[in-house]
Amino acid sequence: MLEEKDMNDVLDRIIAKYREDEGNVIFLLQETQDALGYIPEEAVAYFSKKLDIPSSRFYGVLTFYSQFHLKPRGKNILSVCCGTACHVKGGTKIAERIQRDLGLASDGETTEDGKFTFEIVRCVGACSIAPVVLVNNKAHAEMSADSASKLVTELKKKETGVGAK
Template identity: 40%
Template sequence: MENMFKCSDVDTILQKHNFQATNIIAILQDIQEVYRYLPKEIFQYLSEKLGMSRAKIYGIATFYENFSLDPKGKFIIKVCDGTACHVRKSIPILNKIREELKLSEDKTTTDDLLFSVETVSCLGACGLAPAITVNDQVHGAMTTDKVVELLNSLKEEK
């Protein structure tokens, strides 16, 4: 784990949660906030530190949809494909994002780990359809032109 991740970062998180196995969900959330995903090496380390089996920790991490075992980009783009957004053409927006970032349904994160693209069933922003979020910030009334502008501004921001 020392090669890619700092044990001291994880130890700080564990201290915050008093090394309590009952706080495993909050611990995993904090680790994911630091690394943007749950590295596979983390399971053995947490198992040793918390006295929990790796299988149990892994089971929790894979049960909850919010946890990711794959690296995520700095900018996580979620494209809504709920009814309101779908009817207002969210799929062409999704396709434009994938085209611009050279991503696909199978490849969801850029090689430079700058962008990750996901589809979601609903963002709860139906009045702004079609909507996307970038790191949970809502962008409504999107068009393919607007999404290209947004991507370009995010690339400059990096």
């Protein structure tokens, strides 16, 4: 994580932009998440103090929208689509397998080493190539539980470095 001073510099820049953008809380939070990867409690406290807005208002907004995260996310994000088309073509089975391969208890969790976050998403609009798995936003078409599992193995190999077996 960033040092406090560095983080405050980032947040100050975001506040300046926020003031230009009609004072929009969602925009402020989106910028924060873009810069930091998630929204730390400290950031909310800082905004609350600097802008004189109760932190409950920030939490109200950020817990309402599924895009915002209060915890740091993994280096690689594996999103399994479970929209209608993916669901009828076996998206749930794929999700179960990836979750098992990563050893995670539930949707939205991150592995202990911080390398992988697994999440279920509801429709990424790639229904004609269902079922779809997104790895860091790149779509992989027509997946199966097996091909998804292979994908996870490959990613794990990449993460453990060259030469690792």
